[in-house]
Amino acid sequence: MGENFDIEARCKQKGVRLTDQRRLIAKVMSEIKNHPDVGELHKKISETDSKISIATVYRTVKLFEEAGIIAKHDFRGNKSRYEQAPDTHHDHLIDVNTGKIIEFTNNEIEKLQKKVAEKLGYKLIDHRLELYGSKIKK
Amino acid sequence: MGENFDIEARCKQKGVRLTDQRRLIAKVMSEIKNHPDVGELHKKISETDSKISIATVYRTVKLFEEAGIIAKHDFRGNKSRYEQAPDTHHDHLIDVNTGKIIEFTNNEIEKLQKKVAEKLGYKLIDHRLELYGSKIKK
DNA sequence: ATAATTGCAAATGCTTTGCTTGTGA
DNA sequence: TCACAAGCAAAGCATTTGCAATTAT
Numbered sequence: 001m002g003e004n005f006d007i008e009a010r011c012k013q014k015g016v017r018l019t020d021q022r023r024l025i026a027k028v029m030s031e032i033k034n035h036p037d038v039g040e041l042h043k044k045i046s047e048t049d050s051k052i053s054i055a056t057v058y059r060t061v062k063l064f065e066e067a068g069i070i071a072k073h074d075f076r077g078n079k080s081r082y083e084q085a086p087d088t089h090h091d092h093l094i095d096v097n098t099g100k101i102i103e104f105t106n107n108e109i110e111k112l113q114k115k116v117a118e119k120l121g122y123k124l125i126d127h128r129l130e131l132y133g134s135k136i137k138k
Numbered sequence: 139m140g141e142n143f144d145i146e147a148r149c150k151q152k153g154v155r156l157t158d159q160r161r162l163i164a165k166v167m168s169e170i171k172n173h174p175d176v177g178e179l180h181k182k183i184s185e186t187d188s189k190i191s192i193a194t195v196y197r198t199v200k201l202f203e204e205a206g207i208i209a210k211h212d213f214r215g216n217k218s219r220y221e222q223a224p225d226t227h228h229d230h231l232i233d234v235n236t237g238k239i240i241e242f243t244n245n246e247i248e249k250l251q252k253k254v255a256e257k258l259g260y261k262l263i264d265h266r267l268e269l270y271g272s273k274i275k276k
Numbered sequence: 277a278t279a280a281t282t283g284c285a286a287a288t289g290c291t292t293t294g295c296t297t298g299t300g301a
Numbered sequence: 302t303c304a305c306a307a308g309c310a311a312a313g314c315a316t317t318t319g320c321a322a323t324t325a326t
Contacts, residue, residue: 017300019306038291053308058291060306074212076266079290093258106254112247113269120231120240122271128214129267131251133260155325157281176315191283196316217315 006030007069007084014067021052025060029070030084035101037079075101075130091129144168145207145222152205159190163198167208168222173239175217213239213268229267236273 007026011018028044029036036044042057061082064070071085075094081101089110090103109129117124145164149156166182167174174182180195199220202208209223213232219239227248228241247267255262 017305019300021307051308055292055309056307059293062292074214076212093255093260095260096263102258102260104254104258106250109247109250109254112244112250113267116242116244116247117231117269117271118274120242120271121274121276122231122233122240122269123274124269124271125234126270127268128270129251130265131255131260131262132264132266133255133258133262136256136259136261155280157325159282189283193284193317194282197281200317 007064010069011064011067014069016063016067016069021049021056022060022063024049024052025057026064029061029064029082035073035081035083037081039079041082076132091131093131093133096132096134145202148207149202149205152207154201154205154207159187159194160198160201162187162190163195164202167199167202167220173211173219173221175219177217179220214270229269231269231271234270234272 007030008018008023010016011022011026016022024045025041028041028048032041032044038054038057038061041061042052042054045052045057061070061072065072065082069085070082073081073083073092075081075092086103088105090105091109093102093104094100095102113127113129114124145168146156146161149160149164154160162183163179166179166186170179170182176192176195176199179199180190180192183190183195199208199210203210203220207223208220211219211221211230213219213230224241226243228243229247231240231242232238233240251265251267252262
């Protein structure tokens with residue numbers, strides 16, 4: 001099945017009750033290209049069902065996040081952005097000109113972070129790494 | 139002279155006009171322990187001059203930031219936090235239990251970030267690295 | 277003198293919430 | 302059936318702004 005069933009499937013797994021609204025939000029969230037904010041999500045959703053309130057989108061997105069189904073990011077700028085929870089951890093590079101978000105992983109950096117935290121007497125629980133860059137034209 | 143003259147001095151350097159309010163904000167900002175948010179700053183300031191409006195604190199903090207005199211951080215949580223602009227770059231480790239903020243530098247990580255960006259076809263312009271951890275009790 | 281700054285209150289923009297009505301299991 | 306969800310509008314919060322009065326140079 002396509003990705004658009006993933007979120008729905010995970011809701012069932014997690015015992016999250018499904019409604020028409022939630023199904024649609026899950027579908028749009030699955031199909032959408034890149035880390036949308038709630039406004040963008042709501043706009044897209046409205047194309048299919050214009051009666052869904054933005055409050056419902058806020059509530060659902062929070063619900064999905066708390067269930068570990070999607071992930072929330074607060075990049076620079078004001079609004080939170082969401083993505084389907086990845087099975088593999090990754091960080092983000094944000095194109096400062098276009099806003100495009102590129103995912104990457106780097107194991108060396110991960111290890112160094114843990115090491116740094118430990119050296120300071122801390123157990124690393126979480127981290128946030130964002131790179132901001134501009135495209136090199138060749 | 140104590141640190142509390144640094145911000146004032148840098149204002150003169152940068153041609154930022156000084157007022158009683160700005161002087162006081164600069165002084166408190168210099169003396170305060172750790173990355174305060176605007177509310178904390180205003181509270182502290184009010185102990186000396188209770189007539190200073192929080193709008194002025196907001197305006198001044200933004201002014202100082204734009205002049206490169208202080209730095210703004212948006213850690214997790216909602217409010218922005220500020221620190222005197224450091225001459226040497228550093229990142230932050232946030233104690234998830236106490237909110238304490240510890241500064242650190244790691245050159246290896248810095249280099250790897252640059253490398254990652256370049257590999258993706260980007261020139262690294264800026265980054266954000268925050269570690270969240272809990273104290274290891276020994 | 278006069279352009280910039282302040283205080284105040286009102287306005288913003290994103291997000292949350294109270295309440296009543298609707299609905300999934 | 303009935304606890305939970307949706308819609309709407311109002312409330313919350315951090316932050317910004319318009320405007321009249323005040324101040325720095």
